[in-house]
Amino acid sequence: MSGVTLHAITVLGHDRPGIIAETTEQLAALGLNLEDSSMTLLRGHFAMTLICAGDTTVAAVEQALAPLAADGTLTVTVREVPEERPGRPAGSAWVLTVHGGDRAGIVSTVAHEIAAVGGNITDLTTRLAGDLYLLVAELDLPADTDVSGLEDALRDAAQRLGVGVTLREAEADDL
Known part of the structure; x- marks a missing residue:
C-alpha cells in the first residue's frame, strides 16, 4: 500500500482505565497519526471515535486493536474513509x-x-x-x-x- 489512508476507528463498551492509552499506543506503533477524536462516557459505557491517517491497511489496524476486544467487553471497528477537508463554513x-x-x-x-x-x-x-x-x-x-x-x-x-x-x-x- 502506498500513500496515506484515513481510518475511522470506534471503540465501544464497558469503561475501564487504560482504554485510550492502549488504543493510541497500538495506533502509534503502526505509524498512524491521530487527526480527530471524540471520547465520552455514556452511562458508564466508553465511546470513542478516531480518525487516523497513515500508510497501513484496515486489516493491519484491526489486527493491532484485536487484543482490546479479546475479553468481550469492548467492540472495535475500523473502516477506511475518504479524505474530506471541509473548508471554513460560509455561515x-x-x-x-x-x-x-x-x-x-x-x-x-x-x-x-x-x-x-x-x-x-x-x-x-x-x-x-x-x-x-x-x-x-x-x-x-x-x-x-x-x-x-x-x-x-x-x-x-x-x-x-x-x-x-x-x-x-x-x-x-x-x-
Missing part, C-alpha cells in the same frame, strides 16, 4: 442549549428546526441527571439564516416540549 457558529424535563423527541424536534434552515449540527452532547435533560449543540448556520425566525421556531418547539432553549452566537472560546 456562522452558534451554540444551542436545551434544558428541562426529560421526554422522548427533544433531540429530533430541535434538530429538525436546525435542518429546516439549512443549519448543520457539528457537535452534540446530551446528559440526563435525574429528571433534568440537558442538550448542548454547536451549529453552523448559513450566512443568510433568519436567526430571529429560527429562535422563534426553537422557542415554539421548546414550549411544545416543555423545555427551555437558548441560542447564542459562539465565541472562539466556545469552540
Whole structure:
C-alpha cells in the first residue's frame, strides 16, 4: 500500500482505565497519526471515535486493536474513509442549549428546526441527571439564516416540549 489512508476507528463498551492509552499506543506503533477524536462516557459505557491517517491497511489496524476486544467487553471497528477537508463554513457558529424535563423527541424536534434552515449540527452532547435533560449543540448556520425566525421556531418547539432553549452566537472560546 502506498500513500496515506484515513481510518475511522470506534471503540465501544464497558469503561475501564487504560482504554485510550492502549488504543493510541497500538495506533502509534503502526505509524498512524491521530487527526480527530471524540471520547465520552455514556452511562458508564466508553465511546470513542478516531480518525487516523497513515500508510497501513484496515486489516493491519484491526489486527493491532484485536487484543482490546479479546475479553468481550469492548467492540472495535475500523473502516477506511475518504479524505474530506471541509473548508471554513460560509455561515456562522452558534451554540444551542436545551434544558428541562426529560421526554422522548427533544433531540429530533430541535434538530429538525436546525435542518429546516439549512443549519448543520457539528457537535452534540446530551446528559440526563435525574429528571433534568440537558442538550448542548454547536451549529453552523448559513450566512443568510433568519436567526430571529429560527429562535422563534426553537422557542415554539421548546414550549411544545416543555423545555427551555437558548441560542447564542459562539465565541472562539466556545469552540
